[in-house]
Amino acid sequence: MANTVLVGAQWGDEGKGKIIDVLAPEVDVVVRYQGGNNAGHTVKVGDEKYVLHLLPSGMLHEGKQCVIGNGVVVDPVALAGEINELRERGIEIGDRLLVSDRAHVVFPYHGALDACREAASRDDKKIGTTKRGIGPTYGDKMSRVGLRMGDLLDPTFPQLLTERMAEVNRVLEAMGAEPLDAAKLISGTCEATRVIAPFIGDSIPFLGQVVRDGKSILFEGAQGTMLDIDFGSYPFVTSSNATAGGACTGTGVPPNKIDRVLGVIKTYTTRVGEGPFPTELTDEIGALLAKEGNEFGATTGRPRRCGWFDAVLARYSAMINGFDVWAMTKLDVLDKLETIKICVAYECDGKRYDSVPANIRILQRCTPVYEEMPGWQTPTCDVAQFEDLPQAAKDYVNYLVELTGVKLGILSVGAQRKSTLRVGM
Numbered sequence: 001m002a003n004t005v006l007v008g009a010q011w012g013d014e015g016k017g018k019i020i021d022v023l024a025p026e027v028d029v030v031v032r033y034q035g036g037n038n039a040g041h042t043v044k045v046g047d048e049k050y051v052l053h054l055l056p057s058g059m060l061h062e063g064k065q066c067v068i069g070n071g072v073v074v075d076p077v078a079l080a081g082e083i084n085e086l087r088e089r090g091i092e093i094g095d096r097l098l099v100s101d102r103a104h105v106v107f108p109y110h111g112a113l114d115a116c117r118e119a120a121s122r123d124d125k126k127i128g129t130t131k132r133g134i135g136p137t138y139g140d141k142m143s144r145v146g147l148r149m150g151d152l153l154d155p156t157f158p159q160l161l162t163e164r165m166a167e168v169n170r171v172l173e174a175m176g177a178e179p180l181d182a183a184k185l186i187s188g189t190c191e192a193t194r195v196i197a198p199f200i201g202d203s204i205p206f207l208g209q210v211v212r213d214g215k216s217i218l219f220e221g222a223q224g225t226m227l228d229i230d231f232g233s234y235p236f237v238t239s240s241n242a243t244a245g246g247a248c249t250g251t252g253v254p255p256n257k258i259d260r261v262l263g264v265i266k267t268y269t270t271r272v273g274e275g276p277f278p279t280e281l282t283d284e285i286g287a288l289l290a291k292e293g294n295e296f297g298a299t300t301g302r303p304r305r306c307g308w309f310d311a312v313l314a315r316y317s318a319m320i321n322g323f324d325v326w327a328m329t330k331l332d333v334l335d336k337l338e339t340i341k342i343c344v345a346y347e348c349d350g351k352r353y354d355s356v357p358a359n360i361r362i363l364q365r366c367t368p369v370y371e372e373m374p375g376w377q378t379p380t381c382d383v384a385q386f387e388d389l390p391q392a393a394k395d396y397v398n399y400l401v402e403l404t405g406v407k408l409g410i411l412s413v414g415a416q417r418k419s420t421l422r423v424g425m
Contacts, residue, residue: 015266021061075107100149100202102204165182278346373396381419
Protein backbone atom coordinates (compact mmCIF):
# COMPACT_ATOMS: atom_id res chain seq x y z
CA MET A 1 0.00 0.00 0.00
CA ALA A 2 1.12 3.59 -0.60
CA ASN A 3 2.44 5.75 2.26
CA THR A 4 -0.86 7.04 3.66
CA VAL A 5 -1.68 9.79 6.13
CA LEU A 6 -4.95 9.14 7.97
CA VAL A 7 -6.61 12.29 9.34
CA GLY A 8 -9.81 12.98 11.22
CA ALA A 9 -11.89 15.47 9.24
CA GLN A 10 -14.16 16.77 12.02
CA TRP A 11 -13.63 17.36 15.77
CA GLY A 12 -12.09 13.95 16.38
CA ASP A 13 -13.81 10.68 17.30
CA GLU A 14 -14.54 9.93 13.64
CA GLY A 15 -13.63 6.24 13.95
CA LYS A 16 -9.97 6.51 12.99
CA GLY A 17 -8.99 3.59 15.21
CA LYS A 18 -11.20 1.20 13.29
CA ILE A 19 -10.01 2.42 9.88
CA ILE A 20 -6.36 2.12 10.97
CA ASP A 21 -7.11 -1.38 12.20
CA VAL A 22 -8.61 -2.27 8.82
CA LEU A 23 -5.68 -0.85 6.84
CA ALA A 24 -2.84 -2.00 9.13
CA PRO A 25 -2.53 -5.50 7.55
CA GLU A 26 -1.70 -3.81 4.23
CA VAL A 27 1.26 -1.74 5.49
CA ASP A 28 4.65 -2.43 7.05
CA VAL A 29 4.79 0.32 9.68
CA VAL A 30 2.16 2.32 11.60
CA VAL A 31 3.31 5.67 12.99
CA ARG A 32 1.51 7.96 15.45
CA TYR A 33 2.57 11.54 14.69
CA GLN A 34 0.93 13.97 17.17
CA GLY A 35 -1.18 14.38 20.28
CA GLY A 36 -0.92 12.54 23.57
CA ASN A 37 -3.03 10.36 25.80
CA ASN A 38 -5.81 12.95 25.61
CA ALA A 39 -6.95 11.00 22.54
CA GLY A 40 -8.17 7.45 22.34
CA HIS A 41 -8.75 5.00 19.51
CA THR A 42 -11.30 2.26 20.13
CA VAL A 43 -10.93 -0.95 18.14
CA LYS A 44 -13.28 -3.94 18.31
CA VAL A 45 -11.81 -7.32 17.39
CA GLY A 46 -14.45 -10.02 17.65
CA ASP A 47 -15.84 -9.78 21.17
CA GLU A 48 -12.77 -7.92 22.42
CA LYS A 49 -12.59 -4.12 22.73
CA TYR A 50 -9.27 -2.30 22.90
CA VAL A 51 -8.86 1.37 23.76
CA LEU A 52 -5.42 2.71 22.84
CA HIS A 53 -4.33 6.20 23.88
CA LEU A 54 -0.65 6.29 22.90
CA LEU A 55 0.17 3.02 21.20
CA PRO A 56 -0.59 2.97 17.46
CA SER A 57 -3.55 0.75 16.58
CA GLY A 58 -1.22 -1.41 14.48
CA MET A 59 -0.06 -3.04 17.73
CA LEU A 60 -3.13 -5.27 17.49
CA HIS A 61 -1.72 -6.90 14.34
CA GLU A 62 1.01 -9.47 14.80
CA GLY A 63 4.27 -8.58 13.09
CA LYS A 64 3.47 -4.92 12.44
CA GLN A 65 6.13 -2.41 13.45
CA CYS A 66 4.77 0.61 15.33
CA VAL A 67 6.38 3.97 16.01
CA ILE A 68 5.45 6.80 18.38
CA GLY A 69 6.89 9.79 16.55
CA ASN A 70 8.65 12.90 17.79
CA GLY A 71 5.47 14.98 17.40
CA VAL A 72 3.68 13.01 20.12
CA VAL A 73 3.85 14.01 23.80
CA VAL A 74 4.23 10.89 25.92
CA ASP A 75 3.11 10.24 29.48
CA PRO A 76 5.54 7.45 30.49
CA VAL A 77 3.25 6.11 33.21
CA ALA A 78 0.32 5.92 30.79
CA LEU A 79 2.45 4.28 28.10
CA ALA A 80 3.82 1.69 30.52
CA GLY A 81 0.25 0.92 31.58
CA GLU A 82 -0.87 0.38 27.98
CA ILE A 83 2.08 -1.90 27.26
CA ASN A 84 1.42 -3.97 30.37
CA GLU A 85 -2.31 -4.21 29.62
CA LEU A 86 -1.73 -5.51 26.09
CA ARG A 87 0.77 -8.04 27.41
CA GLU A 88 -1.75 -9.23 29.99
CA ARG A 89 -4.31 -9.67 27.20
CA GLY A 90 -1.94 -11.78 25.14
CA ILE A 91 -0.69 -9.14 22.68
CA GLU A 92 3.07 -9.59 22.27
CA ILE A 93 4.99 -6.32 21.97
CA GLY A 94 8.42 -7.84 21.41
CA ASP A 95 10.60 -5.49 19.38
CA ARG A 96 7.66 -4.11 17.38
CA LEU A 97 7.55 -0.75 19.19
CA LEU A 98 9.87 2.24 18.78
CA VAL A 99 9.32 5.45 20.78
CA SER A 100 11.12 8.51 19.46
CA ASP A 101 13.75 9.84 21.84
CA ARG A 102 12.78 13.31 20.56
CA ALA A 103 9.18 13.04 21.79
CA HIS A 104 8.45 15.31 24.76
CA VAL A 105 7.48 13.87 28.13
CA VAL A 106 4.22 14.58 29.95
CA PHE A 107 4.73 14.74 33.72
CA PRO A 108 2.12 15.00 36.50
CA TYR A 109 2.91 18.68 36.95
CA HIS A 110 1.67 19.30 33.42
CA GLY A 111 -1.69 17.89 34.41
CA ALA A 112 -1.71 20.03 37.56
CA LEU A 113 -1.00 23.16 35.50
CA ASP A 114 -3.71 22.14 33.03
CA ALA A 115 -6.28 21.77 35.80
CA CYS A 116 -5.33 25.08 37.44
CA ARG A 117 -5.66 27.03 34.22
CA GLU A 118 -8.99 25.46 33.36
CA ALA A 119 -10.34 26.07 36.86
CA ALA A 120 -9.28 29.72 36.69
CA SER A 121 -11.05 30.31 33.38
CA ARG A 122 -14.50 31.85 33.17
CA ASP A 123 -17.19 29.41 32.10
CA ASP A 124 -17.35 30.95 28.62
CA LYS A 125 -13.57 30.69 28.27
CA LYS A 126 -13.15 27.06 29.33
CA ILE A 127 -11.66 24.87 26.62
CA GLY A 128 -12.99 21.56 27.96
CA THR A 129 -9.49 20.12 28.26
CA THR A 130 -9.03 16.53 29.41
CA LYS A 131 -6.61 17.84 32.08
CA ARG A 132 -4.02 15.29 30.91
CA GLY A 133 -1.37 18.01 30.67
CA ILE A 134 -1.09 17.98 26.89
CA GLY A 135 -1.26 21.74 26.35
CA PRO A 136 1.30 22.60 29.05
CA THR A 137 3.67 19.94 27.66
CA TYR A 138 3.50 21.42 24.16
CA GLY A 139 3.91 24.82 25.83
CA ASP A 140 7.15 23.64 27.46
CA LYS A 141 8.29 22.30 24.10
CA MET A 142 7.78 25.66 22.41
CA SER A 143 9.34 27.50 25.37
CA ARG A 144 12.36 25.18 25.09
CA VAL A 145 12.18 24.04 28.71
CA GLY A 146 10.69 20.57 28.15
CA LEU A 147 12.27 17.19 28.73
CA ARG A 148 12.27 14.51 26.03
CA MET A 149 12.03 10.74 26.10
CA GLY A 150 15.77 10.42 25.56
CA ASP A 151 16.31 12.40 28.76
CA LEU A 152 14.66 9.59 30.73
CA LEU A 153 17.64 7.39 29.86
CA ASP A 154 20.26 9.98 30.82
CA PRO A 155 22.05 9.48 34.18
CA THR A 156 21.37 13.15 35.01
CA PHE A 157 17.59 12.75 34.59
CA PRO A 158 16.73 13.05 38.33
CA GLN A 159 18.69 16.30 38.49
CA LEU A 160 17.09 17.63 35.30
CA LEU A 161 13.60 16.93 36.59
CA THR A 162 14.34 18.32 40.07
CA GLU A 163 15.51 21.59 38.55
CA ARG A 164 12.43 21.83 36.34
CA MET A 165 10.08 21.05 39.20
CA ALA A 166 11.49 23.83 41.35
CA GLU A 167 10.26 26.35 38.80
CA VAL A 168 6.95 24.57 38.21
CA ASN A 169 6.15 24.37 41.91
CA ARG A 170 6.65 28.12 42.22
CA VAL A 171 4.10 28.58 39.45
CA LEU A 172 1.63 26.13 41.04
CA GLU A 173 1.87 27.87 44.41
CA ALA A 174 1.34 31.26 42.74
CA MET A 175 -1.85 29.80 41.20
CA GLY A 176 -3.06 28.63 44.61
CA ALA A 177 -2.28 24.92 44.10
CA GLU A 178 -0.24 22.58 46.24
CA PRO A 179 3.36 21.96 45.13
CA LEU A 180 4.21 18.45 43.97
CA ASP A 181 6.61 16.07 45.69
CA ALA A 182 9.67 15.89 43.44
CA ALA A 183 11.01 12.69 44.95
CA LYS A 184 7.68 10.89 44.50
CA LEU A 185 7.33 12.11 40.93
CA ILE A 186 10.87 11.03 40.03
CA SER A 187 10.30 7.61 41.59
CA GLY A 188 7.08 7.04 39.64
CA THR A 189 8.68 8.16 36.38
CA CYS A 190 11.71 5.93 36.88
CA GLU A 191 9.45 2.95 37.59
CA ALA A 192 7.58 3.53 34.33
CA THR A 193 10.86 4.07 32.48
CA ARG A 194 11.97 0.55 33.37
CA VAL A 195 9.04 -0.73 31.30
CA ILE A 196 9.42 1.57 28.32
CA ALA A 197 13.23 2.04 28.18
CA PRO A 198 13.80 -0.87 25.74
CA PHE A 199 11.55 0.86 23.21
CA ILE A 200 13.07 4.36 23.29
CA GLY A 201 15.35 5.15 20.37
CA ASP A 202 16.05 7.36 17.37
CA SER A 203 13.06 7.01 15.06
CA ILE A 204 14.42 9.32 12.36
CA PRO A 205 16.99 6.97 10.77
CA PHE A 206 14.64 4.03 11.28
CA LEU A 207 11.84 5.67 9.28
CA GLY A 208 14.34 6.95 6.74
CA GLN A 209 15.45 3.38 6.10
CA VAL A 210 11.83 2.22 5.85
CA VAL A 211 11.31 4.80 3.11
CA ARG A 212 14.51 3.87 1.28
CA ASP A 213 13.55 0.20 1.39
CA GLY A 214 10.26 1.00 -0.32
CA LYS A 215 8.18 -0.24 2.59
CA SER A 216 4.78 1.29 3.30
CA ILE A 217 3.84 3.53 6.23
CA LEU A 218 0.45 4.39 7.68
CA PHE A 219 0.60 7.72 9.53
CA GLU A 220 -1.94 7.72 12.35
CA GLY A 221 -3.34 11.07 13.41
CA ALA A 222 -5.19 11.80 16.64
CA GLN A 223 -8.04 14.26 17.29
CA GLY A 224 -9.31 15.94 14.11
CA THR A 225 -8.91 18.85 11.71
CA MET A 226 -11.23 21.17 13.62
CA LEU A 227 -9.07 20.66 16.73
CA ASP A 228 -5.85 21.57 14.91
CA ILE A 229 -3.98 24.37 16.71
CA ASP A 230 -3.74 26.44 13.50
CA PHE A 231 -6.81 25.47 11.47
CA GLY A 232 -9.35 24.40 14.08
CA SER A 233 -12.02 26.34 15.99
CA TYR A 234 -9.40 28.27 17.97
CA PRO A 235 -9.10 28.59 20.94
CA PHE A 236 -11.29 25.51 21.47
CA VAL A 237 -8.63 23.24 19.99
CA THR A 238 -5.84 20.86 20.94
CA SER A 239 -2.18 21.93 21.09
CA SER A 240 -0.74 20.14 18.07
CA ASN A 241 -1.16 19.92 14.30
CA ALA A 242 -3.79 17.23 13.84
CA THR A 243 -3.90 17.87 10.08
CA ALA A 244 -1.95 16.11 7.34
CA GLY A 245 1.02 18.47 7.56
CA GLY A 246 1.67 17.24 11.10
CA ALA A 247 2.61 13.82 9.70
CA CYS A 248 5.87 15.21 8.31
CA THR A 249 6.87 17.43 11.22
CA GLY A 250 5.80 14.75 13.71
CA THR A 251 7.87 11.94 12.19
CA GLY A 252 10.68 13.39 10.08
CA VAL A 253 9.39 11.71 6.92
CA PRO A 254 9.58 14.35 4.13
CA PRO A 255 6.46 15.54 2.25
CA ASN A 256 7.59 14.06 -1.08
CA LYS A 257 7.37 10.58 0.46
CA ILE A 258 3.65 10.91 1.24
CA ASP A 259 1.55 9.22 -1.45
CA ARG A 260 -2.03 9.57 -0.23
CA VAL A 261 -4.13 11.36 2.39
CA LEU A 262 -7.24 9.61 3.67
CA GLY A 263 -9.89 11.58 5.54
CA VAL A 264 -12.01 9.84 8.15
CA ILE A 265 -15.42 11.45 8.59
CA LYS A 266 -18.68 10.46 10.23
CA THR A 267 -21.88 10.59 8.21
CA TYR A 268 -23.11 12.96 10.94
CA THR A 269 -21.04 15.20 13.25
CA THR A 270 -19.92 15.02 16.87
CA ARG A 271 -17.86 17.10 19.24
CA VAL A 272 -16.48 16.58 22.76
CA GLY A 273 -15.84 19.51 25.07
CA GLU A 274 -16.55 23.18 24.67
CA GLY A 275 -16.66 25.33 21.56
CA PRO A 276 -18.96 26.20 18.64
CA PHE A 277 -20.88 23.46 16.85
CA PRO A 278 -23.25 24.88 14.20
CA THR A 279 -25.20 21.68 13.47
CA GLU A 280 -25.54 20.52 17.09
CA LEU A 281 -28.83 18.82 17.97
CA THR A 282 -30.09 19.13 21.53
CA ASP A 283 -33.39 17.39 20.84
CA GLU A 284 -34.53 13.77 20.67
CA ILE A 285 -32.72 13.23 17.35
CA GLY A 286 -29.42 14.27 18.94
CA ALA A 287 -30.13 11.87 21.79
CA LEU A 288 -30.88 9.09 19.30
CA LEU A 289 -27.60 9.66 17.46
CA ALA A 290 -25.72 9.57 20.77
CA LYS A 291 -27.41 6.33 21.80
CA GLU A 292 -27.15 4.53 18.47
CA GLY A 293 -23.56 5.71 17.96
CA ASN A 294 -22.46 5.00 21.54
CA GLU A 295 -21.09 8.52 21.57
CA PHE A 296 -18.91 8.65 24.65
CA GLY A 297 -15.26 9.77 24.65
CA ALA A 298 -12.75 6.90 24.58
CA THR A 299 -10.41 8.79 26.92
CA THR A 300 -12.72 10.68 29.28
CA GLY A 301 -16.05 8.88 28.95
CA ARG A 302 -17.70 12.26 28.40
CA PRO A 303 -20.84 12.21 26.23
CA ARG A 304 -20.26 13.61 22.76
CA ARG A 305 -22.41 16.38 21.37
CA CYS A 306 -24.16 15.20 18.20
CA GLY A 307 -25.44 16.96 15.10
CA TRP A 308 -26.17 16.71 11.39
CA PHE A 309 -23.46 16.28 8.76
CA ASP A 310 -21.67 19.59 8.12
CA ALA A 311 -20.58 19.88 4.49
CA VAL A 312 -19.07 23.33 5.11
CA LEU A 313 -16.70 21.86 7.66
CA ALA A 314 -16.01 18.82 5.45
CA ARG A 315 -15.08 20.95 2.43
CA TYR A 316 -12.82 23.12 4.58
CA SER A 317 -11.13 20.05 6.01
CA ALA A 318 -10.65 18.55 2.55
CA MET A 319 -9.07 21.77 1.30
CA ILE A 320 -6.55 21.93 4.17
CA ASN A 321 -5.57 18.26 4.12
CA GLY A 322 -5.79 17.49 0.41
CA PHE A 323 -7.85 14.35 0.94
CA ASP A 324 -7.65 11.81 -1.86
CA VAL A 325 -10.46 9.63 -0.50
CA TRP A 326 -12.97 9.51 2.33
CA ALA A 327 -13.41 6.79 4.88
CA MET A 328 -16.99 7.50 5.95
CA THR A 329 -18.09 5.92 9.22
CA LYS A 330 -21.19 5.11 11.23
CA LEU A 331 -23.72 5.15 8.41
CA ASP A 332 -25.70 2.57 10.40
CA VAL A 333 -26.33 5.12 13.16
CA LEU A 334 -28.73 6.90 10.80
CA ASP A 335 -30.74 3.76 9.99
CA LYS A 336 -33.81 4.70 12.05
CA LEU A 337 -34.27 8.26 10.80
CA GLU A 338 -37.19 9.17 8.55
CA THR A 339 -35.54 12.37 7.34
CA ILE A 340 -31.87 13.39 7.37
CA LYS A 341 -30.55 16.96 7.17
CA ILE A 342 -27.27 18.14 5.67
CA CYS A 343 -25.72 21.52 6.38
CA VAL A 344 -24.61 23.04 3.05
CA ALA A 345 -23.74 26.58 4.22
CA TYR A 346 -23.75 28.89 7.25
CA GLU A 347 -25.51 32.21 7.76
CA CYS A 348 -24.50 34.95 10.20
CA ASP A 349 -25.71 38.54 10.32
CA GLY A 350 -27.21 38.23 6.84
CA LYS A 351 -24.01 36.87 5.29
CA ARG A 352 -23.63 33.40 3.81
CA TYR A 353 -20.48 31.39 4.55
CA ASP A 354 -19.37 28.49 2.37
CA SER A 355 -16.17 27.99 4.38
CA VAL A 356 -15.45 27.95 8.12
CA PRO A 357 -14.82 31.50 9.39
CA ALA A 358 -11.67 32.06 11.47
CA ASN A 359 -13.39 34.47 13.88
CA ILE A 360 -14.68 32.29 16.71
CA ARG A 361 -17.34 34.85 17.64
CA ILE A 362 -18.78 34.66 14.14
CA LEU A 363 -18.64 30.85 14.12
CA GLN A 364 -20.46 30.75 17.44
CA ARG A 365 -23.33 32.75 15.92
CA CYS A 366 -23.53 30.89 12.62
CA THR A 367 -26.75 29.06 11.85
CA PRO A 368 -26.79 26.16 9.40
CA VAL A 369 -28.47 26.22 6.00
CA TYR A 370 -29.99 22.76 5.60
CA GLU A 371 -31.07 20.50 2.80
CA GLU A 372 -33.14 17.40 3.57
CA MET A 373 -33.00 13.86 2.23
CA PRO A 374 -35.21 10.86 2.96
CA GLY A 375 -33.91 8.21 5.33
CA TRP A 376 -33.95 4.48 4.58
CA GLN A 377 -35.27 3.12 7.90
CA THR A 378 -33.76 -0.32 7.48
CA PRO A 379 -30.63 -1.87 9.05
CA THR A 380 -27.38 -1.54 7.12
CA CYS A 381 -24.94 -3.18 9.55
CA ASP A 382 -24.99 -6.55 7.76
CA VAL A 383 -24.56 -5.17 4.25
CA ALA A 384 -21.35 -6.46 2.63
CA GLN A 385 -21.28 -4.45 -0.62
CA PHE A 386 -22.01 -0.79 -1.31
CA GLU A 387 -24.34 -1.80 -4.14
CA ASP A 388 -26.49 -3.74 -1.66
CA LEU A 389 -27.29 -0.71 0.50
CA PRO A 390 -30.84 0.71 0.39
CA GLN A 391 -31.13 3.19 -2.48
CA ALA A 392 -31.77 6.10 -0.09
CA ALA A 393 -28.58 5.27 1.80
CA LYS A 394 -26.57 5.17 -1.43
CA ASP A 395 -28.14 8.48 -2.49
CA TYR A 396 -27.19 10.06 0.84
CA VAL A 397 -23.56 8.91 0.70
CA ASN A 398 -23.22 9.89 -2.95
CA TYR A 399 -24.54 13.37 -2.20
CA LEU A 400 -21.99 13.80 0.61
CA VAL A 401 -19.30 12.88 -1.90
CA GLU A 402 -20.68 15.43 -4.38
CA LEU A 403 -20.90 18.20 -1.77
CA THR A 404 -17.37 17.67 -0.47
CA GLY A 405 -15.56 16.95 -3.74
CA VAL A 406 -13.75 13.91 -2.32
CA LYS A 407 -14.41 10.41 -3.63
CA LEU A 408 -15.39 7.51 -1.39
CA GLY A 409 -12.84 4.84 -0.54
CA ILE A 410 -14.22 3.14 2.58
CA LEU A 411 -17.68 3.06 4.16
CA SER A 412 -18.17 1.70 7.67
CA VAL A 413 -21.59 0.37 8.66
CA GLY A 414 -20.72 -1.00 12.10
CA ALA A 415 -18.04 -1.28 14.77
CA GLN A 416 -16.69 -4.68 13.72
CA ARG A 417 -13.84 -5.16 11.25
CA LYS A 418 -16.18 -7.07 8.94
CA SER A 419 -18.61 -4.12 8.77
CA THR A 420 -16.33 -2.23 6.40
CA LEU A 421 -17.13 -1.73 2.73
CA ARG A 422 -14.25 -1.04 0.36
CA VAL A 423 -15.26 1.22 -2.48
CA GLY A 424 -12.60 1.83 -5.09
CA MET A 425 -9.56 1.20 -2.89
